[in-house]
Amino acid sequence: MQAVIVAGGKGTRLRPLTYQTPKPMLPIFERPFLCLLVERCRAAGIVDILMNVHYQAGQIQDYFGDGGAFGVRIRYSIEHNPLDTAGAVKLAEPYFTGAPLVVFNADILTDLDLKALLAAHREAGAVATLALTRVLDPTAFGLVQLSEHHRVVAFREKPTAEEAARLGIDTVNAGTYVLEPRIFAAVPKQTPWSFERQLFPDLLAQRQQVLGFVSDAYWLDIGNPAKYWQAHVDILSGRMPYPPQAQQTAPGIWVAAGAAVDPAARLEAPCYIGGRCWVGPEAAIAPGTVLGGASLVNRPLAPGIYPPGTMVP
Known part of the structure; x- marks a missing residue:
């Protein structure tokens, strides 16, 4: 074969x-x-x-x-x-x-x-x-x-x-x-x-x-940006059984290794926090957010895919 x-x-x-x-x-x-x-x-x-x-x-x-x-x-x-x-x-x-x-x-x-x-x-x-x-x-x-x-x-x-x-x-x-x-x-x-x-x-x-x-x-x-984003949301929601290589800290909330999330930050499912990210106390991560690795966030984020290294101070 x-x-x-x-x-x-x-x-x-x-x-x-x-x-x-x-x-x-x-x-x-x-x-x-x-x-x-x-x-x-x-x-x-x-x-x-x-x-x-x-x-x-x-x-x-x-x-x-x-x-x-x-x-x-x-x-x-x-x-x-x-x-x-x-x-x-x-x-x-x-x-x-x-x-x-x-x-x-x-x-x-x-x-x-x-x-x-x-x-x-x-x-x-x-x-x-x-x-x-x-x-x-x-x-x-x-x-x-x-x-x-x-x-x-x-x-x-x-x-x-x-x-x-x-x-x-x-x-x-x-x-x-x-x-x-x-x-x-x-x-x-x-x-x-x-x-x-x-x-x-x-x-x-x-x-x-x-x-x-x-x-x-x-x-x-997944041939267009909307479907590409939908693929991530469907995986996070469990509709497509392919869990990310990350820890599910709460239902539908995935945090990759090396990420630091302040306890005061508000994360809403489904969402993904990439490796080596820093999510500060004023951050609010909306449902449907996918945050690329090595990003810094300390204010509300709208749903979407954010590339690695995103800076939202």
């Missing part, structure tokens, strides 16, 4: 946060988001990871190296020109072993059960298994239509509200796949190629078995 993490995007929707930092390296409580994906792979027994990189690739390579410090093996496929989703995975083909590939989009926060996803793929004998999630408003997503046996029968791009109501479909692509590597044989090399618009529809046209795995797991696309 191998994992492929598609981590080459520029993160334009997250600007200005991504002007100097690749999107997958943006921190979730002072640790790069990519750490979460690597840890999820290792927990599922997947230790051979292929990482597609492009924008500011050196930052990712320098941080993770060969993966040994994280208990995995990491190799990189460097995307010099944008190749879209399937084209980016095709680029790693020289490293394929023939084992199924678990493919991740590096901007999705989820606690999807990878072992259950893999088991469903094997049991169905599918060439591709797509993790799907249900959404209340499907108009912002491409819909995936299933048969009664959970086989994918059609992809429907971003319907209007009327079309979505008529179709009665609320399942959307959740950005995690299990794929048999042979399906990439038909993908041209060094050519932009899309999973959603080309490869998956082509498999359906060939009557290949594409399985939809519907999950009620937590799922969030």
Whole structure:
């Protein structure tokens, strides 16, 4: 079993946060988001990871190296020109072993059960298994239509509200796949190629078995600043089970090692105080506040994400 993490995007929707930092390296409580994906792979027994990189690739390579410090093996496929989703995975083909590939989009926060996803793929004998999630408003997503046996029968791009109501479909692509590597044989090399618009529809046209795995797991696309902040709040609130590496001093209030919080300071849940912070007696930390490390605060803070070294005297 191998994992492929598609981590080459520029993160334009997250600007200005991504002007100097690749999107997958943006921190979730002072640790790069990519750490979460690597840890999820290792927990599922997947230790051979292929990482597609492009924008500011050196930052990712320098941080993770060969993966040994994280208990995995990491190799990189460097995307010099944008190749879209399937084209980016095709680029790693020289490293394929023939084992199924678990493919991740590096901007999705989820606690999807990878072992259950893999088991469903094997049991169905599918060439591709797509993790799907249900959404209340499907108009912002491409819909995936299933048969009664959970086989994918059609992809429907971003319907209007009327079309979505008529179709009665609320399942959307959740950005995690299990794929048999042979399906990439038909993908041209060094050519932009899309999973959603080309490869998956082509498999359906060939009557290949594409399985939809519907999950009620937590799922969030963190591709814009509002969603990036929401990810932190959802973790602090327990909606996404990924506790920060910090002490929970009261329900929903997390304080990292080395932080000093004055007893007179008012902290309201959910909030996070980063490592080596100083929170003074006049500070009031509002719900939904994430305070980066080595910050100094001694007056009220509004909800939001504050970068390391914030000074609010």
